[in-house]
Amino acid sequence: MFEKLVKWSRKKSPWIFHVSAGSCNNCDIERFGILLKGSPRHADILVVTGIVNRQAAPRVRRVYEQTPDPKLVVALGNCAVSGGIFKNGYNMVGPVDKVIPVDVYVMGCPPRPQAIIDGIVEAIKKYEVIKV
Template sequence: MKAFKRALWVYHLNTGSCNGCDIEILAVLTPRYDVERFGIMLVGSPRHADVLLVTGPVVKQMVPRVKRIYEQTPDPKLVVVVGSCGIEGGVFYESYSLAGPVDQIIPVDVYVPGCPPRPEAIIEAVVKAWVKLEKAEQGVR
């Protein structure tokens, strides 16, 4: 990975998650793990974000919102799915109210398995997304 050229802004999107992954994402931001020292910051709007952190198995009600948020995020962007249920449905697979895992709705770049994944795993995934983002930008140039 090249030197950090700029801060990486992350938007967190809950598509029907149980809160387990969500509180771990928050834990990543708080003093024990403190990713803000690397410039990784959680932002309140997808329009400011470089990376979307998606948790949850995507329930039917959320499908249009997920698509809309994906479209609102400016390019270049990356999607990180946090948690097993976003990857393949997890314990909720076969449920009538699911519209399928996240990658059937929007393109996904990094998967973080675990129910919920440890904070360290989430940080690693964001760093991987970062590397991919830098490569993509160099390719453009």
């Protein structure tokens, strides 16, 4: 019963923190109806955009550690998923899954708002399988 309640509440209101780790702002993230939070400590889902460069990588790792369990990570945009055109750049540590574990990948340069929402919904579905 308790488990069901927790799962339900997690699914119904995911709180999101956006980590922009060297992105070009193209992935217009601000337009989903899910609550964006100001602190990773309050977040359920981390949305990471950008290539994760040398300077940002330790910070991204720290933000990931600050996020309470169970946490999900969505890598948003071609840069975050594969490095995109910046793949061979000297300042690149990423893609994101080299730095922190990623649950959902959203492709596109930039991804359409619908794709972003779809990615978040995919992430929410994962709460079904996460144990309380």
